[in-house]
Amino acid sequence: MIDSLKQGNKTTLFWLFSLLAVWMAQATWIDQLNPYYLSILIYAGINIILAVSLNLVNGFTGQFSMGHAGFMSVGGYFSAFLTTTYLAKNPELMSEFQSFLVFLGSLLAGGTIAALVGYGVGLPSLRLKGDYLAIVTLGFGEIIRVVVLNLDVVGGARGLPNIPGFSNFGWVYSGVMICIFVIWRIIHSSYGRGFLAVREDEIAAEAMGINTTQVKVRAFVIGSFFAGIAGGLFAHTLRYLNPQTFDFNRSFEIIIMVVLGGMGSITGSVVAAVFLTTLRELLRPLQEWTHIDFRMVIYSLMLIFTMLLRPQGLLGTRELFQRRKQLEPGVTP
Amino acid sequence: MSYKKISVQNRFFTAYFMGLLLSQWISGCKPHALSLSQGNVREPSAQNQATIRVGEVSSMTGSEATFGISTHRGIELAFEEINQSGGVLGKKLQLMTLDDQSKPEEAATAATKLISENQIVALLGEVASSRSIAMAPIAQNSKTPMISPSSTNPRVTEMGNYIFRVCFIDPFQGEVMAKFALNDLKVKKVAVLRDVDSDYSTGLADYFTTAFKKGGGSVVIDESYTSSDMDFKSQLTAIRAKKPEAILVPGYYTSVGLIARQARELGLQIPLLGGDGWDSPKLVEIGGKALENSYFSSHYSTENTSPKIQTFVSKFRQHYQANPDGMAAMGYDAAMILADSMKRSKTLSKQDLREAIATTQNFPAVTGNITLNEKRNAVKPAVVLKIVDGAFHYQTTIQP
Numbered sequence: 001m002i003d004s005l006k007q008g009n010k011t012t013l014f015w016l017f018s019l020l021a022v023w024m025a026q027a028t029w030i031d032q033l034n035p036y037y038l039s040i041l042i043y044a045g046i047n048i049i050l051a052v053s054l055n056l057v058n059g060f061t062g063q064f065s066m067g068h069a070g071f072m073s074v075g076g077y078f079s080a081f082l083t084t085t086y087l088a089k090n091p092e093l094m095s096e097f098q099s100f101l102v103f104l105g106s107l108l109a110g111g112t113i114a115a116l117v118g119y120g121v122g123l124p125s126l127r128l129k130g131d132y133l134a135i136v137t138l139g140f141g142e143i144i145r146v147v148v149l150n151l152d153v154v155g156g157a158r159g160l161p162n163i164p165g166f167s168n169f170g171w172v173y174s175g176v177m178i179c180i181f182v183i184w185r186i187i188h189s190s191y192g193r194g195f196l197a198v199r200e201d202e203i204a205a206e207a208m209g210i211n212t213t214q215v216k217v218r219a220f221v222i223g224s225f226f227a228g229i230a231g232g233l234f235a236h237t238l239r240y241l242n243p244q245t246f247d248f249n250r251s252f253e254i255i256i257m258v259v260l261g262g263m264g265s266i267t268g269s270v271v272a273a274v275f276l277t278t279l280r281e282l283l284r285p286l287q288e289w290t291h292i293d294f295r296m297v298i299y300s301l302m303l304i305f306t307m308l309l310r311p312q313g314l315l316g317t318r319e320l321f322q323r324r325k326q327l328e329p330g331v332t333p
Numbered sequence: 334m335s336y337k338k339i340s341v342q343n344r345f346f347t348a349y350f351m352g353l354l355l356s357q358w359i360s361g362c363k364p365h366a367l368s369l370s371q372g373n374v375r376e377p378s379a380q381n382q383a384t385i386r387v388g389e390v391s392s393m394t395g396s397e398a399t400f401g402i403s404t405h406r407g408i409e410l411a412f413e414e415i416n417q418s419g420g421v422l423g424k425k426l427q428l429m430t431l432d433d434q435s436k437p438e439e440a441a442t443a444a445t446k447l448i449s450e451n452q453i454v455a456l457l458g459e460v461a462s463s464r465s466i467a468m469a470p471i472a473q474n475s476k477t478p479m480i481s482p483s484s485t486n487p488r489v490t491e492m493g494n495y496i497f498r499v500c501f502i503d504p505f506q507g508e509v510m511a512k513f514a515l516n517d518l519k520v521k522k523v524a525v526l527r528d529v530d531s532d533y534s535t536g537l538a539d540y541f542t543t544a545f546k547k548g549g550g551s552v553v554i555d556e557s558y559t560s561s562d563m564d565f566k567s568q569l570t571a572i573r574a575k576k577p578e579a580i581l582v583p584g585y586y587t588s589v590g591l592i593a594r595q596a597r598e599l600g601l602q603i604p605l606l607g608g609d610g611w612d613s614p615k616l617v618e619i620g621g622k623a624l625e626n627s628y629f630s631s632h633y634s635t636e637n638t639s640p641k642i643q644t645f646v647s648k649f650r651q652h653y654q655a656n657p658d659g660m661a662a663m664g665y666d667a668a669m670i671l672a673d674s675m676k677r678s679k680t681l682s683k684q685d686l687r688e689a690i691a692t693t694q695n696f697p698a699v700t701g702n703i704t705l706n707e708k709r710n711a712v713k714p715a716v717v718l719k720i721v722d723g724a725f726h727y728q729t730t731i732q733p
Contacts, residue, residue: 035449035475039442149529149559158532159437161466161488234438240467242437242532284446287432296394 015181019174026170038169042237044277045172046230049179051257051269053226056183058255059263059317060192061219062199063126064134067141068227069250071114073243074144075228077154079110080163080235085153091164103166107175107232114228115221117144122220126213129202141251149243159242160235167236175233179226184266186222195219199264260306262313267320272313384427385420385681387412387671388447390458390468395435396560397585399613400460400660404482405430406653407664408457411672414648421675429453437467444468448475454681455480457667460660462486463532469496478687480671482663483632485609486536490709495683497690497709499667499698500632501733503533506608507540509630509715509731510581514606515548517717517729518628520578522553523606526568526592528584530560537583537608553577558588565592569599579603585610590619597623604628612659617723624720632659633700634716634727645699659700666698 030038050068057065083091087102094102125136154160186192194215197205206212235241253276261272279302283295306314389408392401408428416425429451431443440459447453448471456472456479459465465484472479473493481489481498485506490496514520523545528534542552553575556568569592572580580596582589582605589611596605607629617624635646635656645665649657657665670693675681678689693705701713714732718725 036442036446039445043438043442146559156532157528157530157535158486158488159463159466161492165470238438238441238467239470240437240441240463242463242467244463244530245436245438281442281446284431288429 011184012181015177019177022173022177023170026168026173030169039237040278040281042167042169042172044274045169045176046234046237047254047257047273047277048176048270049172049226049230049233050254051261051273052176052179052183052266053223053230054254055258055261055263055266055269056186056195057219057223058258059265059269060187060199061195061216063216063219064130065137065220065223066134066248066251066255067121067137067139067144068223068254069246069248070141070144071118071224071227072231072234072250073148073241073246074117074224074231075110075114076231076235076241076246077110077148077160078113078228079106079232080160080241081154082106082109083166083236084160084163091166099164099166103171103236107171107229110232111225111228114231115225118221118224118227119217122217122224126216126220138248138251141246141248145243145246148246154241157243159240161240163235163239163241165236165239167233172233172237175226175229179229180266180270183222183226187266256303260303260313262315262317264317265313265315265319268313268315268318271315271320384425385422385675386427386429386451386453387668388444388451388453388456388458389428389430390433390440390443390447390456390464391430392435392460392464393430393432395433397435397461399586399615400483401432401435403613403658403660404460404664406649407482407657407661407666408668410649410652410661411665411668415668415672421672422681426672433459433464435461435464437464440464441467441471444471444479448472448477453477454675454683455671455686457482457664457671459484461533462489462536465489465496466492469493472496476683476687478671478683478690480667480690482667483609483660486532487710494691494709495687497705499670499700499703499711500663501713501715502710503536504540504544505733506630506715507537507542508544509717510606510608510628511541511544511548511550512731513628513630513717513729514545514579514581515550518579518604521550522575522577523550524572524575524577524580525552525555526565526572526580526582526584527555527557528560528588529557531584533608533610534584537610538581541581541583558584558592560585560588562588563591565595566599569596569601573599573601577603579606581606583608583610586613586616587619590616590621590624593620593623593627609659612718612725614656614658617720621723625722627720628717628728629720630715630717630731631725632715633662634718634725636725636727637716641697642699662699666700666703669698670696670703 054068057063083102083106087106121140125133128136149157194210197210198212198215202212257272257276258269261268280295283298286294391405392398412426412428420426429447431447433440433443444456456477459468459481460483462484465481466489469489469492473495476495479496483500484498485500485503487502487504490498514523525538527538545552554572556571558565558568582592589607593605605627609631611629612631646657649661673696674686674689679685691705696703703711703713706712712733714730716730717728719728
């Protein structure tokens with residue numbers, strides 16, 4: 001007991017240090033970086049949050065959701081709507097502390113609204129299993145997009161321009177650290193075993209006294225919350241939102257990251273998100289030489305080969321830097 | 334317990350923080366920019382480079398690929414011409430094109446790459462307003478002049494003083510069709526069928542409605558569809574019930590062709606009206622006979638006998654074995670105005686180039702004489718084309 005507490009404190013300390021390191025980097029050398037590499041780094045960070053949060057639903061709880069981009073758009077649109085129309089009409093007149101508070105508040109609000117929508121979607125649909133759940137979440141993702149498309153207050157099809165560019169490396173990687181920390185701690189807690197139990201065998205889990213629907217909905221709500229945060233960060237990085245960005249292709253991209261990294265591996269999702277984000281950019285020079293867009297062909301071929309050679313994903317259910325083999329399915333600690 | 338590991342982590346962090354403190358101490362108390370700002374981008378030493386690099390972000394693939402490829406061909410043709418006649422200030426122009434798959438976020442990344450990695454002097458793009466709006470803050474923050482060939486949404490050039498366009502804007506285009514409907518077609522009752530998926534279509538529909546009502550006409554019904562729709566019969570039946578004298582369909586050519594066919598099947602023989610989104614040879618391939626006697630506004634007409642247009646049309650046909658549509662002409666004009674500004678510019682620094690582009694006066698372009706106004710928009714006439722026997726025929730010119 002005391003031993004595990006010590007261990008917990010140490011991991012918390014580790015994450016706090018990482019958070020501090022991120023902001024130290026932001027304050028010192030990160031702005032000297034080439035803006036192109038910096039923007040890849042930032043988009044990789046946003047993709048990490050999306051992939052890790054979807055992994056909680058798809059990988060750890062075993063519920064195949066295909067509507068993650070929908071929750072991302074809810075969070076993104078809500079936080080951007082708050083900052084553009086109410087809180088930060090003149091971002092250049094605001095002090096740094098003010099913009100810090102405004103951005104933090106709107107991010108959390110966006111995440112909360114996304115979580116609420118996740119709850120509303122999850123409660124009826126998570127009683128379904130497998131393919132049915134996938135189709136329902138896919139449908140809900142599209143509904144969210146079409147609703148946004150017809151909302152004139154956020155620009156509808158015209159999109160939402162002039163979003164203040166509050167987001168930066170520090171914000172995005174704080175989001176990454178917090179997201180990974182929260183999901184890591186949930187999965188490693190005794191409560192989190194419930195998530196894994198639902199994935200392994202729902203009937204057995206129910207027989208052991210786990211409220212499976214509740215567990216599934218909670219995973220869904222937490223996943224949606226972080227998707228909303230990622231959406232808010234995305235909106236304030238790109239400074240323009242368009243409903244087109246959040247179509248089901250975006251959901252598939254996130255699913256691909258989760259599957260490629262390994263369903264049920266947080267570090268796997270991180271590696272896959274970084275890998276796929278940079279791969280798209282690494283293949284750009286090829287396009288400049290050949291004038292033909294080979295990127296998508298190579299990207300797809302790599303996915304096909306990974307799935308053929310390593311169907312469980314790059315890391316399977318294991319983690320990088322794993323200390324104890326306590327998470328293998330069926331192995332009790 | 335893994336004490337060893339943790340102490341390794343601690344040592345790593347200690348080293349990291351020491352390094353950070355050291356670097357901060359060395360670099361002094363420099364002000365740090367919050368996001369991409371001019372300070373981070375190395376100023377391109379245009380004087381030292383063998384060629385002048387110009388970036389282009391284009392929708393070579395994705396939903397608006399036809400327009401993107403047309404624009405790219407126009408730009409390519411212009412660059413070839415400029416380089417054959419000796420280039421600019423004794424240097425050749427080098428075009429660097431990146432595809433954005435018709436996605437705003439890709440356009441932003443592509444623009445960032447071109448500006449910070451490839452050190453371009455100016456940026457050409459994008460066709461669609463949504464992508465131009467995503468690119469504009471990046472161009473503005475790095476103080477890189479950006480010329481959009483055909484983004485007609487007024488917001489694009491409002492993003493900053495480095496953003497220009499060589500086309501007219503949606504309010505004007507809406508006004509053109511409203512004027513044409515009222516004065517030339519002499520209709521008073523018009524139905525609107527807009528594409529809610531497209532920023533371009535909804536914008537144009539709104540501006541047309543305002544101008545048409547101001548001129549004394551009335552919009553009897555406002556129906557909508559989404560760009561993936563294939564069946565428009567319910568909307569068209571509702572429109573038929575209101576007995577309008579014309580239907581405004583400000584969408585892209587793919588849907589318009591289908592709408593025209595289905596309207597004729599329902600017995601609606603009234604003319605259809607549209608904007609430059611119609612301007613593609615594919616329109617008649619899809620719509621066929623149903624589009625006869627319909628009208629749309631565009632940037633220029635290939636029928637115009639002015640030598641400027643005819644040489645462009647024949648050169649384009651020779652190169653690509655295709656008729657240049659409006660987008661190709663706009664791409665060509667954007668590149669030509671950029672080259673002209675480079676010749677007039679004091680130096681090839683981005684600031685001087687911006688000044689030169691801003692003072693473009695009466696430039697003899699393919700799509701009419703272009704003057705850039707104080708809002709960095711092109712002031713120039715629009716033409717209305719009529720579809721007769723599957724070909725676009727010049728109908729009238731409407732002055733701003």
